[in-house]
Amino acid sequence: MSRRIDYHDDPGAPTPNSMVPSVNAVVTNDVGDILMIHRTDNDNWALPGGAIDLGESVPQAAVRETAEETGITCEIVGMVGIYTDPRHVILYTSNGEARQEFSIVLTARAVGGSPTTSSESREVRWVPREDVLSLPMDRAMRMRIEHYLKGTDLPHIG
Structure with missing residues (x-):
């Protein structure tokens, strides 16, 4: 299985060799809990999401990735921000891809399904809003969730 290693402001990080637009979704249920996944590739907690495929829109990718990774069907309702920090490099050990961050974070509400694990x-x-930041997660993911929870000055562009 491929491992994912996130580098932040690290002079020892590999030189990026790709940039792949990706999307994450802050999916909430009727009581405001946030849908979270415990990732298999880096053992961190994260919002569902992944690469945007050719032929699909950003919202379509968010809905597809959420369903694939969680079993939950959602509809997109807003946007948290766009994250493109060139000092954040993501290494995928299976193929040596070193990706420069490019992530669009949307908000969504659950409309069906039940939590189901996947290969990812x-x-x-x-997770209740007040508990979500207590989960172990990468600092880039934590920042995105913090932006969502604060709800001010959205969307974030950076």
Whole structure:
């Protein structure tokens, strides 16, 4: 299985060799809990998401990735921000891809399904807003969730 290693402001990080637009979704249920996945590739908690495929829109990619990774069907309702920090490099050990960050984070509401794991998620669960930041996660993911929770000056562009 491929591992994912995130580098932040690290002079020892590999030189990026790709940039792949990706999307994450902050999916909430009727009581405001946030849908989170425990990733299989880096053992961190994260919002569902992944690469945007050719032929699909950003919202379509968010809905597809959420369903694939969590079993939850959602509809997009807004946007948290766009994240393109060139000092954040993501290394995929299986193929040596070193990606410069390019992530669009949307908001969504759950409309169906039930939490189900996948090859990318060892655990899927609804987490109360007040507990979500207590989960172990990469600092880039934490920042995105913090922006969502604060809700001010959105969308974030950076």
